[in-house]
Amino acid sequence: MDYFIELFLSGLTRGSIYALIALGYTMVYGIIGLINFAHGEIYMIGAFTSFIVATTLSIYGFPLAAIVVVAGVAAAIWSSAYGYTVEQIAYKPLRHAPRLAPLISAIGMSILLQNYVLLAQTSDFLPFPKLIPEFAFMEPVAHVIGSSDLVILITTAMIMLALTLLIKFTRIGKAMRATAQDRTMALLVGINVDRVISATFILGSALAAIGGLLIASHIGQINFAIGFIAGIKAFTAAVLGGIGSIPGAVLGSLVLGLTESFATGYVSSDYEDVFAFSLLVLILIFKPSGLLGKADTKKV
């Protein structure tokens, strides 16, 4: 039973990290109908930024809590700057182009950013400092859940709550929903749609950066290519849940995380991806719009 709980909790942890990245995919898709393939790289840049900041600060002997906060904020700001810039350079000029054009541009950006980090940093795996200590009060349950899992679960839950409130109740959140539903109409009621789109990229990038920090600290090493596989997984999660839907991205991520965790635990870690993607195929066969996606019925 303990083993089951352990797998369940580690699945949740995995899933909530996927969710932080998947939200960026789903929000951007919801608002401009684009799969932002460079999003995984934004996450990777977040991980690198927090790596640089955290390593530097720990050399000067700052307390761990301060390091985590500063590294998180720095990563969020820096990744947001990248996300914003990518949107301005690669997507905004193609706003009225056929759908395929910005998609290619996104793949281009992904390759560009990966190689830029490869050249600017290194191709080696870099050891990421352990930012989350083993808490003493976690001792009795340490065999089913680690301290860093707990921190990840709590942090992501709080971030998702904040995001939900932001989207539901604030002025910018309403503007985002309106833009997602009908962009022309949003313009006509006086919403500066370009700014709303930028805000969406900034928000998604900041979430991905926090995700980058949490995973890097959890796994303990980073490299220029981590954005690719994390991006693919998060994208899968977003599609699984119904791309464009925010609760869908969270649900899809948790389902994916749990599936992978159980597959690893009961079958073999070699089969983790097989199970994950088989699940995607199955769900797409029986519910093509994803778990919480709305079926897009066109009037004829």
Next chain:
Amino acid sequence: MMNKRMNKPILNVSGLTIDFGGIRALDHLDFDVQVTEIVALIGPNGAGKTTLFNCLTGIYRPTDGEILLACPKTGQQTRLNGLKPNKITERGMARTFQNIRLFSRMTVLENVMIGRHCRTHSLILGAIFRNRKTREEEQETIHKSYEILEKVGLAGQVNELAGNLSYGAQRRLEIGRALATEPFLLLLDEPAAGMNPQETAVLVALIRQIRDEGHAILLIEHDMKLVMTLSDRVVVMDYGKKIAQGTPDQIRGNRDVIKAYLGEDVG
């Protein structure tokens, strides 16, 4: 006094032309709208009425011509050609659509609050820190939105999803959302289309009330009874050109208008 005010156009369109490929959808159109005036735009299907609305609101970019909007309070004129739709809304012009375009997955209240977007300013940081300015702004937005909903008769359904409202109510909500942007010129594209007589009567009263509160209204309508009772002036279009304008009585007797609607050999 009245005459002096009537001579101050808030919308002045001159020589407005738009080509789509080889087709000239609007052909050197001239007309104006005065302060607190209801102007009806009529014409057979395909005459270019909705195209005109799309030019005025910045969805289409006119090939040629001038669109000038003057704020009735300051008298300041702005050239609207080439401005983005959201900028034009900020200048004081709002519109509704022939086929209803509400944010149907948002509530009635949210739809109106969205209309207040361009009159408010708080951004992400304001939302996170919730300073006093943001909170006051939110309160004011909600207060004004309720006022508007009261006016369009939807105060009892604020938390309903817009998509679940009855047809007539959806049309009124669209007008409410347009009013929330604080326009002084309101463009209504077939506001009475598909409405039953009772709903139309409510609508007519609402449009009159909006006018009396100081808004000018330009409307496209096919319901001739409504046009003749409601409007101060009528502009008639056919094949992208203006073929007549005048008071409802003048239009009723105009031979060109009858010809455009009914064909050559009438009368």
